[in-house]
Amino acid sequence: MPNIASILKAEISRVARKEVRSEIETLRKASTLHRASIAALRRQVDKLEKELRRAGKGTARTQAEDADGEGADAAPARRFSATRLASHREKLGLSAAAYGKLVGVTGQTIYKWEQGKARPRKAQLECLASVRGLSRREAEQQLEAA
Incomplete structure (x- = not known):
């Protein structure tokens, strides 16, 4: 015949595992949401960095062209093919x-x-x-x- 202490101990363990599972599940869901939002933010940062590089290249070109052609304002813009x-x-x-x-x-x-x-x-x-x-x-x- 089992001891009442061992039955009580087993029941407490079962209830504790059940509670821990429910708490861990909410933490897993929160972790998943956080990871998804971090990934979205990284994509957004990458996109903004690319736009910044493109804008920086464009302004660097126009600054270089302005420095080269300060007196040549009348010259038409040339295209190349x-x-x-x-x-x-x-x-x-x-x-x-x-x-x-x-x-x-x-x-x-x-x-x-x-x-x-x-x-x-x-x-x-x-x-x-x-x-x-x-x-x-x-x-x-x-x-x-x-």
Whole structure:
């Protein structure tokens, strides 16, 4: 026959485990909610940091362009297209090295511009614009003179 003390002890243990389970369950739910909110906040911080970097790059570019072109306010903004550069070079019938001589850069630079691996600087865009207006004869004359 079991001892009353052991029965009482077993009952107290069972009730205690039941209470602990209910308390732990509420803690688990709270922990899950906290983890979800932390993950959402991290995503938001990452997004804001990316936007800040983009904005910083944009302002750095505009500041650099302002410093470069302080007296050139009348100069139009130049756009660059790699495919148009390649088609113009082919239209003139020039190699990349010859086209590079007209612009004032190397042939390798012309290849990188055409492939989109690099972009010309503002001063180089001006040189490209001046070469863009040349005909095949004019380009050949400038290459012979150089």
